[in-house]
Amino acid sequence: MLLGPKHCKNQSTMVMVMSYHCPASTKLTWILASLLVLVRTIQVRAQLPKGFINIDCGWKNSSSYIDDALGMPYTFDGESVESGVSHEMLPEFMADPTNKQEKTLRSFPDGSRNCYTLASTTGTKYLLRATFTYGNYDRLNKSLDGSLFLFGLHIGVNFWATVNLSNWDPSFTVWKEVITIAPSNSLSVCLINFGSGVPFISTLELRPLLDAMYPFVNTSVSVSNFQRFRFGNVNTFTTRYPTDYYDRWWDSFSMSVVDYSTSMISLNTSNNLESLPGNSNFSVPAAILQNASTKDTNQSSITINVAAGPNLGANDLQLLPIFHFTEINMTNPNRRFDIYSKDVLMFPDFSPSQLQVHSMYKSGQFMQNADGYFFLNKTSSSSLPPLINALELYSLVRMDNLTTNSDDVNYMKQIKTYYKLARTSWNGDPCSPREYSWEGLICDHSKSNQNPRIVTVNLSTSGLSGGFAISFMNMTSLENLDLSHNNLTGAIPDYQLKSLKVLDLSNNKINGPIPDSILQRFQAGLLDLRLEGNPVCSKVKDTYCSKKKKSIPILLIAVIVPVVLISLLVMMCILWKLCWKGKSVDNEDYAMYEEETPLHIDIRRFTYAELKLITNDFKTIVGKGGFGMVYHGTLENSDEVAVKVLMETSIADSTDFLPEVQTLSKVHHRNLVALKGYCQNKKCLALVYDFMSRGNLQQLIRGATVCTTTTKPLFPNKLG
Structure with missing residues (x-):
């Protein structure tokens, strides 16, 4: 979604602070005023739902602050991300954003994938939102220079959306929102560099949802917000927390449509609403549903057209609409209408119940549309035109890629911390997606229905120092471990893993004894052990300590053999052109x-x-x-x-x-x-x-x- 910053603010949650004017000597009054503000701040903090995470990306102060407009605490992002550079938007854009967190951002000029890691609960359903306000922070005017300015977003290991800022006002805020299930005790959000501008991010917000909400979301299906509207006469463009306990953003349809006042009629009620039994899948706030839009009695149809913006790649969108209805006209409840998506009848002869909430959707039926185009048509037996209270529209996000085995991930993170490795590519999931796997790792993806496993770790010539990380010993699928040409010291641990086939510790400073478990596997021909160039080899004389002339075979395999093969291929092509071209027709299988x-x-x-x-x-x-x-x-x-x-x-x-x-x-x-x-x-x-x-x-x-x-x-x- 692409909105100006003024469209993103929420004045209903603004903390009201009274200003006192009195002589400087009257300090008590000022103290009382400060205490009132402090009490109000503490109340706001106490009212925040459990599990909310608010991150101000690029905020340099490690202490949190309360956003004045939202009444929510925001924290800096240093604990959630390991890369990137903090920036502020240019001063000329500072006055426009009402949310303080939009004034700062973090950019990622290095690496093809950079990830935030947010604490989560395995199997919990979450709403995750990211915002992007460029503010010409780099003084390159990238969003208006005529070139492409876009980058990708991954939710976990799966593609989520493209952030496209091409030809957009630098003060405008782009926001993306996804509903997903946490696959583990952490949830990652990754920015992908497409080579068309440096990725950046302004905020990240995580909101836990009830398990029963959005029942079509599961471990293989997530949904990205395409649009969320509330109807009726609403004074603010966007309604969010605390009106919506889950902090969903509801845009005002009346403020989005230019001719709303002439084409639609607003209804409202202060009566309490009830959810129908079994209809609590969406928990839409009563304040949202107590307003509605309808037509004049001499009209019979409501048309809702939610088009994809020019910067949204709509060709691949598969949309799922969710309609929310409740009858709030108490004088004449005879209202019946058909609900169409373009020319497809979705729900025939629907009649909303008085003060009872109906949420209508086709479970699992995502439509291949570039936009949402809906008709609510009055039936012949109805005395009133159609009515609508709220509409949600989501696009399908497939979660086809599997994350790396969680044990392997934890062990690699421990190894990364133990050796203080700062590799650019070591962001996000180690094995998935394949094109972004960590440098030096080889993963086994052969079992399509199981999480990838790490089978090779190559940290040769990586400046490692200290002892042998115990985490290596716990990776039960590891087959090849290369830690050669480092500064490792101490002894070799008692490695019990039967999966290990190659252990290369050559050219380190290892001086401890060699465990019997390793020697037995080596002597049985089950393990290729390489220890040459270590002090321990001064005490023993065995083949694993001999200088193996690996450089020549490696050179032959890595350089000479490919060169020879390429040369042969070139010669064969030349011969084919010169001598056999005339017979190529004969040799080709024409039967097909x-x-x-x-x-x-x-x-x-x-x-x-x-x-x-x-x-x-x-x-x-x-x-x-x-x-x-x-x-x-x-x-x-x-x-x-x-x-x-x-x-x-x-x-x-x-x-x-x-x-x-x-x-x-x-x-x-x-x-x-x-x-x-x-x-x-x-x-x-x-x-x-x-x-x-x-x-x-x-x-x-x-x-x-x-x-x-x-x-x-x-x-x-x-x-x-």
Whole structure:
């Protein structure tokens, strides 16, 4: 969603602070005023629902603050992210945002993926929102310079949305919202660099939801907010917490539609509303549903068009609408209408109940639409036009990628902390998605229904110091561990993992004893142990301490072999072009190009394989036309034929081939050579004639000496 900052503020939650004007000597009054503000602040903090997380991205102070407009505490992001650079928007944009957190941001100029990690509860359903206010912080005017300015968002290991700021006012705020289920005790939000501008983020907000809410959201399906409207006469553009306990943002439909006052009528009530039994899936606040929009009694339809903005890639959107209704007209409840999505009837003959909430949606039925276009049409038996209180519209977010095995993730994080590794690529999930896997890791994705496992860790020449991290010993799928060329000291732990096949600790400072468990696996040929270049090898003389000339084999495999293979391929290509190009047609499997539907004529259809057989692999050329060669052939009954074959480069230009075959098959004359058959192949078109041993008429008149040729068909200009 793309909104100006003024559209994002919520004045209903603004903390009211009274100002006192009195002599400087009257300190007690000022103290009391400060205490009132402090008490109010403490009350606001106490009222915040459990589990709310508010992060001001780029905020440099480690202490939290209360946002004046929202009455919510916001914290700095240093504990949630390990990379990026803090910035402030330019001063000329500072006065516009009413929310303090929009004035700062964090950019990520380095790395293709940078991630925030938020504490969560495994299996809990969350609403997560991110905002982006550019404010020309980098003085590059990137959003208005005419170039693409966009980057991606991942929720966990799956694509969530694209943030597109191309050709947008730098003071405008883009916000994205997703409802998802936490796969573990942490939830990650990753910014993906598409190479079209430096990714950045202004805020992150996490809100826990009830398990029963949005029942179509599960571990494989999340939903991204496309639009959320409240109807009726509403004074504020956006309504959020505390009106909505879950801090969903509800935009005012009346303030979004230019001609609302002339096309719609607002209704409202102060009566209490009740949820129908089993209809608490969305927990829409009563304050939202106590307002509604309808039409004048002489009108019969409400049209709602929620179009995708120009910066939203709408082609792949699959939308799910949720309609919220309650009848708040107490005088005449006779209201019935049909609900359409474009021309598809979704809910026929619907009648909202008085002061009872109906939430209508098609479970799991996401529509392939670029926008939301809905009709509420009055039925013939209704005395009132349609009514609507609220509308939510979500787009499908597929959660197809599996996260790395949680144990492997925890162990790699421990290793990262233990060795104080600061690799740019070590952000987010170690193995998923594959294109963003951590440098130095190889993961096993072979089991499509199971979480990927880490099978190789290569931290060679990584500046590691200290002892051997115990976490390595707990990674039960690890097969290859390379810690060579570092500064590791101490002893080798008693490594009991049976999965390990290669342990390379060469060129470190290890001086401790070698455990029996490792020696036994080495002696049994189950483990390739490499310890050369360590002090421990001064005490023992065994093959694992010998200097293995690995550099030459590695060089051969990594450099020489690929070079040789590439050279051979280049030579083969050259030879093919020079010597075998003429025979490439013969070697290609033309059977796969045979047309499935034959012509409905009474002459024989030859396959390409049959043509090769009767012409002895197109051995004898007896003529040449403008579009191809003529070959001598012999049928099974020893009849001689002339086979005219169109060159492959001419097939696309020969649009009249099939009509000509149909015409020639019907023409019979003693002075015309007879057409005996044809070949209809996407890579080869051919005509098969009776063979004329003395040549054609033109050659006889000129007295040409020929051995063999063929007469031309009726339309020589088409086939040559």
